[in-house]
Amino acid sequence: MxxxxxxxxxxxxHGWGLSSSCWKGWKERLEKNFKVTLPDRGYFGAPRKxxxxxxxSKKILVSHSFGLFLFERSVLSQADFLVIISGFTKFHxxxxxxxxxxxxxxxxxxxxxxxxxxxxxxxxxxxxxxxxDFDLTPDVPLLFKDLERIxxxxxxxxxxxxxxxxxxxxxxxxxxxxxxxxxxxxxxxSGAKMIEFEDGDHALPFIYEDELTEKIIDFLGVE
Numbered sequence: 274m275x276x277x278x279x280x281x282x283x284x285x286x287h288g289w290g291l292s293s294s295c296w297k298g299w300k301e302r303l304e305k306n307f308k309v310t311l312p313d314r315g316y317f318g319a320p321r322k323x324x325x326x327x328x329x330s331k332k333i334l335v336s337h338s339f340g341l342f343l344f345e346r347s348v349l350s351q352a353d354f355l356v357i358i359s360g361f362t363k364f365h366x367x368x369x370x371x372x373x374x375x376x377x378x379x380x381x382x383x384x385x386x387x388x389x390x391x392x393x394x395x396x397x398x399x400x401x402x403x404x405x406d407f408d409l410t411p412d413v414p415l416l417f418k419d420l421e422r423i424x425x426x427x428x429x430x431x432x433x434x435x436x437x438x439x440x441x442x443x444x445x446x447x448x449x450x451x452x453x454x455x456x457x458x459x460x461x462x463s464g465a466k467m468i469e470f471e472d473g474d475h476a477l478p479f480i481y482e483d484e485l486t487e488k489i490i491d492f493l494g495v496e
Contacts, residue, residue: 281493282308282328284348288338288359289419290397292317294405295337298482307333314343316416317408326351333493334436336360337478338450339419342428349432356489358442358478361454362430362461364423379424386417397449401476439465440492442485444473466492 283303285296293311300309312323324347326332334344335356349355365375385393390413398404433439439462443455452469459467468488470477478485 279330280306280308280328281331281333282310282326283333283335284310284312284323284326284344286312286334286336286340286343287314288336288340289423290316290394290411290416291337291403292405292408293321294408295403295479297405298479299335299486302482302486312343314415314419316412317405317410323348331493335489338475339423341433342422342426344429346429346432349429349436352436354438354440354493355433355436356440356442356492357455357458358485359444359447359450359455359475360441360458361450362427362458364450364454366451366453376424379420383417383420386413386420390416399448399474399476401479403476403479434462437464438492440489441465441467442470442477442488443467444470444475444477446472446474447477449475 285293285299287293287295293313296311300311303309308328310323310327311321313319313321315321322345324345326348331354332352333354333356334348334352336344336358338359338361341357341360365372382393390411394411441455441459441462443452445452455467459465470481473481
């Protein structure tokens with residue numbers, strides 16, 4: 274009989290402006306056959322860091338958007354699989370004109386975050402129900418700090434490159450992180466595979482929960 278330590282483990286890392294509660298549907302689908310661990314950045318409550326996997330079996334990281342930046346180096350070094358959904362290493366485009374536009378939008382977001390934080394987050398969710406019951410008061414300074422990171426930093430690329438099995442998932446209608454960012458990741462990480470969603474926007478993992486979890490389990494070769 275399998276114990277929890279024998280089960281493959283998913284660590285699901287949410288992105289900017291969300292909490293671990295966004296993975297509720299994923300947790301319900303996966304926890305029958307997998308161990309599921311949910312770190313939390315702390316935008317709406319106490320942060321929860323995950324520094325190690327607890328399983329002796331396959332170790333799987335899944336990130337959404339900015340979540341790729343938030344993994345602890347220790348879990349990156351242990352991971353067998355990494356699934357990057359709606360992700361990026363460089364947020365702003367390379368083309369000068371598009372980069373200027375992107376940076377202006379970022380400045381607008383930073384300004385609005387302090388003036389109307391709830392309005393900004395509501396607009397960011399774009400009509401999707403992504404807040405949990407306990408996600409009440411946003412930590413505006415932390416949200417601002419992480420916008421600065423998105424603006425100027427890159428994730429731990431050297432640690433990510435060492436993960437042998439990488440899957441890129443991106444929606445072609447993502448208006449927050451354009452599809453081109455996903456293609457860039459596919460080309461950057463040698464040997465990475467990619468799944469495209471024709472109608473997927475930035476909330477792709479929460480709109481296509483059933484289909485995407487099935488595709489990921491297929492990729493992992495686990496049951």
